[in-house]
Amino acid sequence: MSRPTVTDIAKAAGVSLATVDRVLNARPGVRRQTIQRVNEAIERIGYVRDVTAANLARQRRYHFAFVLPEAPGEFVPLLRKALEEAAASSIIDRTDLTITSVPPNDPHVIVKTLQRLRADGIDGVAIFSPETPRLRDEIAHLKESGVAVVALISDLPNTNRDHFIGIDNIAAGRTAGVLMGRFLGGASGAILVLTSSMQGRANAERRLGFDTVMARQFPGIEVLPSLEGHDDPDTIRRVVSNALDRHGDLAGIYSLGTGNGVLINLLKERGRPDTLVVIAHELTHNTRRALEEGTLDAVINQNVGHIARSALRVLRAKTDDIDILSAQEHIRIEIVLRENLY
Amino acid sequence: MSRPTVTDIAKAAGVSLATVDRVLNARPGVRRQTIQRVNEAIERIGYVRDVTAANLARQRRYHFAFVLPEAPGEFVPLLRKALEEAAASSIIDRTDLTITSVPPNDPHVIVKTLQRLRADGIDGVAIFSPETPRLRDEIAHLKESGVAVVALISDLPNTNRDHFIGIDNIAAGRTAGVLMGRFLGGASGAILVLTSSMQGRANAERRLGFDTVMARQFPGIEVLPSLEGHDDPDTIRRVVSNALDRHGDLAGIYSLGTGNGVLINLLKERGRPDTLVVIAHELTHNTRRALEEGTLDAVINQNVGHIARSALRVLRAKTDDIDILSAQEHIRIEIVLRENLY
DNA sequence: ATTGACATGAGGTACGTACCTCATTAACGT
DNA sequence: ACGTTAATGAGGTACGTACCTCATGTCAAT
Incomplete structure (x- = not known):
């Protein structure tokens, strides 16, 4: 039967x-x-x-585009690689993928790119960009034209995007905070927070979550004002060096954006005290090696492979107006230690 | 084009x-x-x-069977539910799923079940069972008959199963160990380890990983000999109560098998010291609530949804003799705290 | 009563692949 | 030269769905 x-x-x-x-x-x-x-x-x-038979008969091909920022750091290239890998697998059956790089923080170019895609009759777009008024407008246009829109990594909450694929950055910050506090184990001291200008929203949310937890659960620990690296290696090196010099009682470092490579190198050059707790975001070549070597204590990660595949599945489901399996599309806040480094 | x-x-x-x-x-x-x-x-x-067209033409239907133990605890039912959910989604397109429960630790029944499935012309089976000689033999027969075989949760390393879907339990034990040691933050004391007879191999591996880390990285902490709960609520309650009474200096509890429900209730009844660190395995209703309430500090989890979907994908790939996307099929050792509880 | 609008049916082709039958050809041994 | 076998071609049907055309039926407005 x-x-x-x-x-x-x-x-x-x-x-x-x-x-x-x-x-x-x-x-x-x-x-x-x-x-x-x-x-x-x-x-x-x-x-x-039978969706597969229907698609066959329909001669359906999905045209999806990913708009990614030309951001510094390893994360975006990793995401891009994950997308290309997913594209090579069967997940991508009958779909054409365009990956476009745009200068970060340039609403004009992003909007122009999206307009072009819309004119080309794209079926769905995944956007990794901060929210700006012009982007909001363009997303409204995209939706009106029947284009599926998902926000990637950084949510666009005030638009009518179909879905957000990424983590809850406030919760991620809280997670980092709890790990920091507990790993410090009652020790007192100051915590350096290293931020970057990229992805303002995500960084701010992480910072918020981190601060909330520190204030509520670990009042003995002083969280210093954020250090701005401005995504520039030299600047990062300089400000972190200064801070390390100035704070003899440094208990921990929380790096919530890019610039992990410089930070890790600096810690290795200067030698890091055993008791220092260093937590960063995103599992990359740099942070992975740093975990293995013990330079980093923990990494808060969002799995790029999962994000890439999820984005493709969600875009497809949305263009076909089909339900998604929400449990499968939930991007988890991963805690990665040396011991569960996969 | x-x-x-x-x-x-x-x-x-x-x-x-x-x-x-x-x-x-x-x-x-x-x-x-x-x-x-x-x-x-x-x-x-x-x-x-075009695999979808090929499958359509082939009138291919996949017959897969999952053999799960009637084990105590919430984990197996959760896994079963995840399977049923996956079955309701499109992942399962063109496949018939049979889920069979067998009494745990009864090689005879398991083998009989597999023989019957083999006679029925099944395409693939996923087996969650300890390894026994008779099971080994039957798996060899299954493979000879061209049936795809994957081991679920607990590996069957001395068989020629096609794939193992689950976590590295030694690494999971190490992860629990590091969390325990670091959360204790230099405090000394004794650690209670609560085990269960189910899934002997997995428990032994977790224990091994845990002990290795504790001995090497946290020599100041004494890990007590395992307490056997024998999967019986009353027994668990009795032995844990005794242990709590006896060890005034108890610093932590590591529960590596079933019996979390009883443990959690006991801790809530007796009141638990703030400094006690309690780590358990598997995210279930009980452990989730305990995390929220602060009765548990961390849960080491393997995602049942991921496991279910992965098993189906791998079985399908193996019967079609197609490559799998190994990054997608890797089951991660998840560290779940209250803050990244999803 | 005629017209037209609408509703429905009958039957086809197509998508890309699988799989079947039958006919034809080439290569071989004796 | 003959039969035998292996290799190949030609042409079909099927899978489940989409989408097209054309014919026919029904009903209400004129």
Whole structure:
């Protein structure tokens, strides 16, 4: 007893195949009561459309575009690589993928890119960008044109994007905070927070979560004002060096944006005290090696492979107007130590 | 510029469609040099088989069976639920799923079940069971019959199963150990380890990893001999109560198997010191609530949803003799705190 | 009664692949 | 030269769905 087909619906509803087809694909020319009769038959026999066969018949190809910032650091290239890997696998069946790099923090170029994609008749876009008024407007246009839109890594909450694929950065900050506090184990001292100008929202949220936890659960620890690295290696090196010199009682370092490479090198050059707790975000070549060597104590990670595959699945589901399996699409806040480094 | 099809291969290789088909599906009756010519054409024009169309034409249905133990605790039911959820989604397209419960630790019944499945012409089985000689033999038979076999949760390393879907339990134990040691923050004291008879191998491995880390990195902490709960609520309650009474200097509890429900209740009844660190395995209703309430400090988890979907994907890939995306199928050792509880 | 609008049916082709049958050709041994 | 066997071609049907055309039926407005 295999799955019922359209023919079975026709038999069950006492109509022809053509009518079933009209109902299924919302084509005009069917009386309301007939539509209902067909739908009842569908319910009754438990018909589920064979999406793969439908796509075959439809000659359906999905055109998706990813708009990624040309941001410094290893994270975006890793995400890009994960996308290309997913594209090589069967997940991407019948879909064409465009990956566009745009200068970060340039709303004009991002909007222009999206406009071009919309003109090209794209089916869905995944956008990794801070939210700006012009981007908001363009997303509204995209949605009006029937384009599926998902926000990637950094949410665009005041737009009507279909979905956000990424982590809750406040919770990520809280997680980092708890780890910091507990790893310090009652020790007192100051904590250096290293931030970067990229992805202002995400960084601010992480900082917020971190501060909340530190203030509430670990009042004995002083969290210093953020150090701005401005994504520039030399600047990062200088400000971190200064801070390390100035604070003899440094208990921990929380790096919540880019600039981990410089930080790690600096710690290795200067030698780091055993008791110092260093926590960073995103598992990359640098941070992975640093975990292995003990330069980093923990990394808060969002799995780029999962994000890439999830984005593709969600875009496809949204263009087909199909439900997503929300448990599968939830991006987890991963805590990575040397011991569960995979 | 759509994808090349079999017809394009035929044209490019200068052979008929029938020959292309024979080559593609490894049917007999083609000269070696012709096979080569066709394969070259495939290479040249970059043909990739349209798996969905192939499956449609093939009328392929996958018959997979999951053999799960009727084990105590919440974990197996959660896994079962995850399987049923995956089955309701499109992942399961064209596949029939059988979930069989067997009494744990009864090799006879497990083998009988597998034999029956083999006789029924199953395409693949996922087995969650300890390894026994008779199971080993039956897996060899299954493989000979062309059945795909994956080990679930607990590996069957001395068999020729196609794949293991689960975590590295030694690493999981190490992870728990490091968390325990660092959360204790230099405090000294004794650690209670609560084990269960189920899944002997997994528990032993976790214990091994835990002990290794404690001995090497936290020599000031004494790890007590395992307490056996024998999966019996009353026994667990009794032995844990005794231990709590006896050890006034208890610093931490590591529960590496089932019995978390009883443990959590006991801790709540007796009141738990703030400094006590309690770490358990598997995120369930009980442990989730305990994390929220602060009764547990951390949970080491393997994601049942991921495991279920991965098992289905791997079984399908193995029966089709297709490569798997190993990054996607890697089951991570998740560290779950209250802050990154999803 | 005629017209037209709408609803429905009948039957087809297509998507890309699998798999079947039958006919034809080439290569071989005797 | 003959039969035998292996290799190949030609042409079909099928999978489940989409989408097209054309014919026919029904009903209400004129």
